[in-house]
Amino acid sequence: MRSPIKHCRNCGTSVVYRLPDDGDTRERAICPACATIHYENPLNVVGTLPYFGDRVLLCRRNIEPRWGKWTLPAGFMELGETAAQGAARETVEEAGAHFEMEELLSVLSVPRVGQVHLFWRARLLSDRFDPGPETIEARLFSEQDIPWDEIAFRTVRETLLRFFDDRRRGLQAVHTLDID
């Protein structure tokens, strides 16, 4: 999924993948000139499940991958923000929504792509949206109208399913899940 590191970020020399000398058990990209070890680690995708009464907000993607498919507002967490701040930021950027952040809803590991997805419940204060350039359309759906076959990502699908299931049971849990 990610392209291998070819050059040292510190000095530009070509790196070699090998075991470091510090007892580490994984091969890393190591610079033979300045000895910098380049670690590669999973990324966090943070987002929200915004709801308005019994309807939830979905955004139709205007970007690849999955152009034209429906998703929850989410994106890569940035340096300098908390996970919840990142989730709120993405919700503003992608949907132009007005909302109040609530509790953590799901934590999903996706080891195949080296990602962890974290979603928060967000209570919408308005049903008017102002989608950003990455969104074709932002719209509220009741559970029976959700385009389940047109959902962009499994993490979004699983998060939506658990949100509606919680509602039926009258509880609010944090759901942890691993996606193959």
Place this chain on the structure above:
Amino acid sequence: MRSPIKHCRNCGTSVVYRLPDDGDTRERAICPACATIHYENPLNVVGTLPYFGDRVLLCRRNIEPRWGKWTLPAGFMELGETAAQGAARETVEEAGAHFEMEELLSVLSVPRVGQVHLFWRARLLSDRFDPGPETIEARLFSEQDIPWDEIAFRTVRETLLRFFDDRRRGLQAVHTLDID
């Protein structure tokens, strides 16, 4: 905390920090030769709170930072593993513990250092440990014996406090917290 990127990982050319042309609102390290954009994102630290009856396992650090201080077994999540698998791996590596993973216990954002820490409850199956090279000593502590002034990290301290508080209340929650 992290050193800035100086050279392109793809071709080795010196990068410049500037706004990308794709509408991104953050400066990124961009290669003027091959146009690679280098994103820098938060890292996940994953670990466990291993317990045996009413005692919890702490490890005394044999590495910097915080050499000699007490911590829960935890470390950077790696590519190819789920967050819970990473937490279990660190618990084996640092403490040589035998345990069963249980539920997610805490999710703590630490924006100052660009990290998210995730801890799981782990039920110890034995009170015998086999600490790895990063650990001076692995030992069980009852709540009143925990060396609170010698705990290595605030995320560990907060996770321990919430674990014992949950026990007193007879519940198991997932705790989300932001650390300044």
